[in-house]
Amino acid sequence: MPDGQFEKLKIFAYSDPGCETQVGEPFTVMMNPENYTQEIKMEFENGQGQGTSGSQPKFKLKPPEELSFEILFDNTGIIDKNPRSDIATDIENFKQFLMGYEGEIHQPKFFKFVWGTSLMKGICVLLNIAYKLFNPNGKPIRAICKVSIRELKEEELRVAEERNSSPDLTHYRTVKQGDTLPLMCYRIYGHSKYYWQIAKVNGLSNFRELQPGSEIFFPPIDKTTK
Numbered sequence: 001m002p003d004g005q006f007e008k009l010k011i012f013a014y015s016d017p018g019c020e021t022q023v024g025e026p027f028t029v030m031m032n033p034e035n036y037t038q039e040i041k042m043e044f045e046n047g048q049g050q051g052t053s054g055s056q057p058k059f060k061l062k063p064p065e066e067l068s069f070e071i072l073f074d075n076t077g078i079i080d081k082n083p084r085s086d087i088a089t090d091i092e093n094f095k096q097f098l099m100g101y102e103g104e105i106h107q108p109k110f111f112k113f114v115w116g117t118s119l120m121k122g123i124c125v126l127l128n129i130a131y132k133l134f135n136p137n138g139k140p141i142r143a144i145c146k147v148s149i150r151e152l153k154e155e156e157l158r159v160a161e162e163r164n165s166s167p168d169l170t171h172y173r174t175v176k177q178g179d180t181l182p183l184m185c186y187r188i189y190g191h192s193k194y195y196w197q198i199a200k201v202n203g204l205s206n207f208r209e210l211q212p213g214s215e216i217f218f219p220p221i222d223k224t225t226k
Helices: 088-099 155-162 181-189 192-201
Strands: 010-014 036-039 043-045 058-061 066-074 110-115 117-134 140-151 171-174 215-218
Touching: 010 088, 066 088, 066 117, 088 117, 088 140, 171 181, 181 192, 181 215, 192 215
Parallel strands: none
Antiparallel strands: 010 110, 036 066, 043 058, 066 140, 110 117, 117 140, 171 215
16 A cells, blocks of 8 residues: 555455355445444353352353444535535445345345454444434435444354353354254254254244354253253
């Protein structure tokens, strides 16, 4: 990149959670955000034994991280010297880009956010649009879109970070191409027979057709009961 030229935030869309098959052209922001927020959480179980006044919290899991930032849409001409009538079309196209349902993958697209470096791979979980300025006809010509992205990670990397493979703990697993519920149960519990219980817990009416990229909840299983 030539000196003095600003690199702009770009959003790349993909049809797979590994972000290998790109869909269409990337979205490039008009102006880079002033800042972005990265949310990192840890969840713990608070148990208290009988006859005790308290207990040490027990690690439960590390949920996916979330990235939030604001994107400006402005058709006043102040920024790009090209005033337009309104931003309705721009906003609608952006909504479809981030939240539009893709029939081939049976869900919205997956994304990679790049600004100098790759910030995060994930799915869009929130799009909040605040209209800020209007023309004399009442049509919006400026808006700020708050975007929240939930992180996607390869299963092996996520398990390694959690260092957590015990069947006595709670697990969340992202479905990959070729995964079946019996196979996922076998990996966690050591036996595939628990798939009916997991299907019921997750409200899966058709466990034979798991959607890649979806998340499955695997609670602790009492193996002493039949």
